[in-house]
Amino acid sequence: MSDHKIQVPTPEQVDAKAQTIFDQLKKQLGVVPNLYATIGYSSDTLENFLGFSGKAGKGSFTGKEIEAIKLAVSEANACQYCLAAHTALGKMAGFTENETLELRAGTIADARLQALTRLAGNIARNHGKADQELKDQFFAQGFDEKALIDLIATVTAVTFTNYVHGTTQVPIDFPRAKALEAVAA
Template sequence: MKTFQVPTREQVSPAVQGIFDHMQSAMGMVPNLYATVGYSENALTSYLAFQQAQAKGSFSTKEREAVFLAVSQVNGCDYCLAAHTVLAKMNGFTEADTLDLRAGTSADAKLRVLTQLAASITATHGRPEAQLLENFFAQGYTEKALVDLVALVADKTLTNYLHNITHIPVDFPAAPALSTVAA
């Protein structure tokens, strides 16, 4: 099988080099997964625009991180689990919270319903259980929120799949495995 390398700044287009420079300045690093998306200028620029647009959607940063953890758990993406565990903790979740979100067992009813539906949408390729949809709307979420949720699932699925195919090195601390958590 082909071994994928994370491209260096010199190996990407001038437009992507500018994006890398901005990331380096803003975050102190260019995460390996973003760098790998950078093989395609079109993919990176459109993905970043899509991500920025999601910040204006129905969900808070914490809710988006909860969704990203649930989707990444279903898709088995070690990279995104690691990155979003760090980001979730930066946004007020504890490590225990991140494990509960991944398992769909959050003590917060609204987050529990949100992560369960996100996981079901992912696992069933867009055919979630009817009861999960009913629970979502019962929590006060709207049709707009459902569309925004599907967009978040698509967002994270892209990077989950890219990492699962390329196996590029994870440059965040590893997320704990759910199986290591005492029941």
Template sequence: MTTFTVPTREQVSENNQVVFDNLQKALGFVPNLYAFIGNSKNGLERYLAYQTAKSTLTNKEKEAVNLIVSQVNECVYCQSAHTVLGKMNGFSDEQLLDIRKGKATDAKLNALVQLASDITANRGKASQATIDNFFAQGYTNESLVDLNLLISDKVAMNFLHNLIKIPVDFPLAPAL
């Protein structure tokens, strides 16, 4: 059975060592999943540029999407990381659990969460009712594109962690 390990700073390329240093300064540590991406000479920098690109979605909306997509994909690492980030963006513990269950009390956020869940669970084949509700809540075609790009970002990380199962270095998200 293949076992995957988290590389240290010294085990990654010089370019990734700089990225590790920047993550250390910004976050206080290099998350294990990012460190593993450091195995790719260009992957970490490319992924971080993609993840931090401008979007029409707010940080709070992005965290809601990250949570529901990670829940649908059963990725405990990303559920845990985005529970922490969700709290940092103003969600309560109860709201975070509700989002992971596929709902939000705010109608607009609820439409976003439901569409993100539907897209993820059905591999892009969301129901027309869910799509219509998304647009009825004020989202636009631009928002739809940004949502799909965000989902693709999170699916990539969910799949990577589900594949390699490296240790979760965030407080574990509560079970549903």
């Protein structure tokens, strides 16, 4: 029985198309995050993912709301990599450390963010079968059908990275997110 461990590829281990995308990511972010580099084993998947993820939710949600969704879904999927990344990005978007934890737990005081994160987490936990009560709360906050589809797209985009990390377990290259249990205790 083999114990094949997935390594983060170097630029030399991926094709020219992935190398070009890595160069673009370096210009935009300053680094190529380990998870994106790992997705780069398939340059077509990396290109398609970045295009989809970069647009998912943009028509209905602010950047801050998109980070809230990604935190809630990453918590639902127990993805330590994405929790670390989106905690850092959430703070950059204006959330406090405590607010990132409340978004993950679905306890944020802001009713709009609460409806958004509870529904997002519910969609992830129930494999797309959302509870009617949470959908009703979402619509009661002024969101419409377009926003619902944009929410599902955002949930799908972050679920992909959650699954990539869950399967590969590549090293986390962001400061680790606090555990919810440690905060609740």
